[in-house]
Amino acid sequence: MKKLLIKGKKKLNGSISISGSKNATLPILAACIFAKDVKLSNVPFVKDISTMLELLKFIGMKIKILNKKKEILLKNSNKNINTLAPYKLVKTMRAGVLVLGPLLTKYKKAKISLPGGCAIGSRPVDLHLFAMKKLGAKIKIKNGYILAECKNGLIGNTIKFPSISVGATENAILAAFGAHGKTVLLNCSIEPEINDLILFLKKLGTKIQVSGRKIIIFGNSVSKEKIKHRVIFDRIEAGTYLIAGALTSKKITINKIQPEIIKYEIDILKRMGVKIFIGRNLVTITKARNLKKIDIITKPYPGFPTDLQAQLMVLMTQANGLSKIKENIFENRFMHVPELKRMGAKIQIKNKTAFVMGPTRLTGAEVMATDLRASVSLVLAGLIAENRTIVNRLYHLDRGYELLEKKLKKCKAEIQRV
Ligand code: EPZ
Numbered sequence: 001m002k003k004l005l006i007k008g009k010k011k012l013n014g015s016i017s018i019s020g021s022k023n024a025t026l027p028i029l030a031a032c033i034f035a036k037d038v039k040l041s042n043v044p045f046v047k048d049i050s051t052m053l054e055l056l057k058f059i060g061m062k063i064k065i066l067n068k069k070k071e072i073l074l075k076n077s078n079k080n081i082n083t084l085a086p087y088k089l090v091k092t093m094r095a096g097v098l099v100l101g102p103l104l105t106k107y108k109k110a111k112i113s114l115p116g117g118c119a120i121g122s123r124p125v126d127l128h129l130f131a132m133k134k135l136g137a138k139i140k141i142k143n144g145y146i147l148a149e150c151k152n153g154l155i156g157n158t159i160k161f162p163s164i165s166v167g168a169t170e171n172a173i174l175a176a177f178g179a180h181g182k183t184v185l186l187n188c189s190i191e192p193e194i195n196d197l198i199l200f201l202k203k204l205g206t207k208i209q210v211s212g213r214k215i216i217i218f219g220n221s222v223s224k225e226k227i228k229h230r231v232i233f234d235r236i237e238a239g240t241y242l243i244a245g246a247l248t249s250k251k252i253t254i255n256k257i258q259p260e261i262i263k264y265e266i267d268i269l270k271r272m273g274v275k276i277f278i279g280r281n282l283v284t285i286t287k288a289r290n291l292k293k294i295d296i297i298t299k300p301y302p303g304f305p306t307d308l309q310a311q312l313m314v315l316m317t318q319a320n321g322l323s324k325i326k327e328n329i330f331e332n333r334f335m336h337v338p339e340l341k342r343m344g345a346k347i348q349i350k351n352k353t354a355f356v357m358g359p360t361r362l363t364g365a366e367v368m369a370t371d372l373r374a375s376v377s378l379v380l381a382g383l384i385a386e387n388r389t390i391v392n393r394l395y396h397l398d399r400g401y402e403l404l405e406k407k408l409k410k411c412k413a414e415i416q417r418v
Pocket of ligand 1: 023121122123129166168307329331372
């Protein structure tokens with residue numbers, strides 16, 4: 001099992017290019033089921049993406065990966081299409097459930113493995129199935145699979161989500177894309193990754209209107225089947241390296257981003273006293289002299305993202321006073337806390353809020369990752385801890401961070417994979 005060795009307290013200095021967004025690429029890959037010939041660029045080559053490509057190949061799409069150019073070419077001949085997403089491909093990557101909408105609406109049936117829960121929570125898909133049923137699908141759950149069908153195709157409808165869900169919004173948009181007539185989705189997630197999916201679908205010829213949390217899709221109007229699309233930058237990766245800069249750097253420049261999309265996160269760091277310069281497609285950050293404590297609640301976009309909660313907690317350990325961070329999206333997303341405490345962090349959890357006392361001196365330790373974002377928070381802690389930190393279970397990290405060691409080494413971090 002590979003580990004990361006990190007020698008702490010190095011001053012980072014340099015620039016980091018942000019990769020394309022994993023969480024935008026995944027629903028867009030599912031949407032490729034509607035197209036004949038797609039060229040995707042700025043694709044992050046991380047584990048979740050290769051798993052999704054395995055799934056599309058299993059379904060019957062032809063895929064060509066141009067690693068160097070970070071491009072993927074996908075062709076769909078619509079012959080021998082397998083409308084099945086098997087357990088072995090969905091169990092490690094729950095976004096596999098996003099092929100439900102496209103397969104069901106295009107081929108009138110789909111058999112999708114129920115995605116298991118994971119470390120951060122039970123991760124149900126009831127909202128996905130709620131949307132499919134509202135569009136006229138017959139849904140059965142049997143032997144751990146979702147059996148969905150709609151003999152005469154899906155019919156547009158008005159769907160008001162009882163709670164905001166990124167994946168359910170994406171699946172509903174994909175299903176409505178192939179449905180007969182208009183679908184109005186209410187109380188939608190409006191993450192930038194969903195906007196990127198909508199941009200992709202519009203290139204296929206569909207009319208989609210967004211206003212606030214309402215999305216209107218005029219289905220069944222594919223006019224173009226050969227399209228190109230450049231995936232949006234990864235705002236969570238960008239936020240992660242901004243926090244790395246706030247923790248350690250003389251000066252770090254994060255480039256290839258759209259700063260306006262991470263305005264909220266930048267404002268939070270500024271409120272904590274971090275010096276930030278905002279350029280057209282870059283942000284420069286230097287370590288804060290004395291960090292101010294802060295209180296945060298994780299919220300759907302445009303609020304503070306749950307995917308940055310673990311990373312911000314590391315910065316809070318260096319702030320003066322008692323910071324608070326309430327995890328409002330997932331029921332169990334504090335698994336990084338016991339590991340941070342083993343490195344000397346002073347954190348108490350009450351209900352869904354972590355109380356973080358700072359500033360505390362962190363010391364290197366051997367630690368274990370439990371999910372994608374918890375693992376990167378342990379890397380951030382290792383960057384500022386005395387002596388050496390060893391991070392285990394790197395497969396979590398490799399699901400969503402492209403070339404992490406390379407990007408940090410380029411900024412003078414002492415980090416290596418062994
Ligand atoms: C997406 O997961 C992201 N994954 C997650 O990022 C991210 O943390 C999450 O959105 C929230 O922003 C991808 O985009 C691939 P949700 P998703 O549906 O769609 C509950 C990462 O680190 N819920 O918005 O699964 C759910 O349990 C990953 O890249 C239901 O109750 O998240 C959670 O409490 C981690 N029923 C809340 O809604 C449902 O049918 C939000 O989940 C669906 C969700």
